[in-house]
Amino acid sequence: MLKHLFAILFLMSLSQALGQSMSASELLDKAIDYHDPMGEWGNLQQKLFITMSYPDGRERLSEVTIDLPKEYFSLKSKTGENVSQYTLAKGDCSLMLNGSTDISEEEKKTHRLNCERAESMKNYYQYLYGLPMKLKDKGTQLSPTVATKEFKGKEYKVLKVTYDEAVGKDTWYFYFDPETYAMEVYQFFHDESKNDGEYILLSETENVGAIKMPKVREWYYNKDDKHLGTDTLTKSEPLQ
Secondary structure: OHHHHHHHHHHHHHHHHHHHOOEHHHHHHHHHHHHOOOOOHHHOEEEEEEEEEOOOOOEEEEEEEEEOOOOEEEEEEEEOOEEEEEEEEOOEEEEEEOOEOOOOHHHHHHOOOOHHHHHHHHHHHHHHOOOOHHHHOOOEEEOOEOEEEEEOOEEEEEEEEEEOOOOOOOEEEEEEOOOOOOEEEEEEEOOHHHOOOEEEEEEEEEEEOOEEEEEEEEEEEOOOOOEEEEEEEEEEEEOO
16 A cells, blocks of 8 residues: 555656656747747837937937838937938848938948948847747757756746857857746857856836737846846837
8 A cells, every 4th residue: 555655656746747847949939929929920010119228328219110021120220419220121221320321431430330230230139029939040059958047036947049150159048937938038148158248137018019028128247247238118019
């Protein structure tokens, strides 16, 4: 009788342990189900209004237009008295400064207006605002093991992500709430042994269609916790 009881308890504990285990792809699927339950990301057609605030009091106001079906991206930013704009439409690039396409070479250099940066900004915004859905992209390598890690006093389920060399060289960690699977932190390293790179704390939620996007992103250096800035998704509008 006692042997049967031990056997039952062992099987119950084993079943519980197996139930608690989760693969990296399962965790990612649960996180995507939380953030994009209707599968809208691939057909996103939205304008995002973002305010970047720096520790010294400066602000940058940006309008980011993303139309994935039409392969269209535009970034319009106001810093001080100047308004710059990058636009990519199916690979065709155009640049504007204060409403004019007549931009001198000196102005282009001063305001970093060039098509290479336009492409970089498109990748930046579509990656960060498309997370965690973008972790399904080709060239993304999920570490098969889901870690449990404490960060800033809270325990998370964590995905480690690297990329094919043609895609990116950084190592990323994504921290998900163990109950809701909401993404609450991400962190990247250029060289993890040097503790370089940054971590980003995510808070609040902006509903962009049916997608739950983090509203506030606070950026810090890994090495010394220095605050770099905060960007806030103040609102979004569907494209007409």
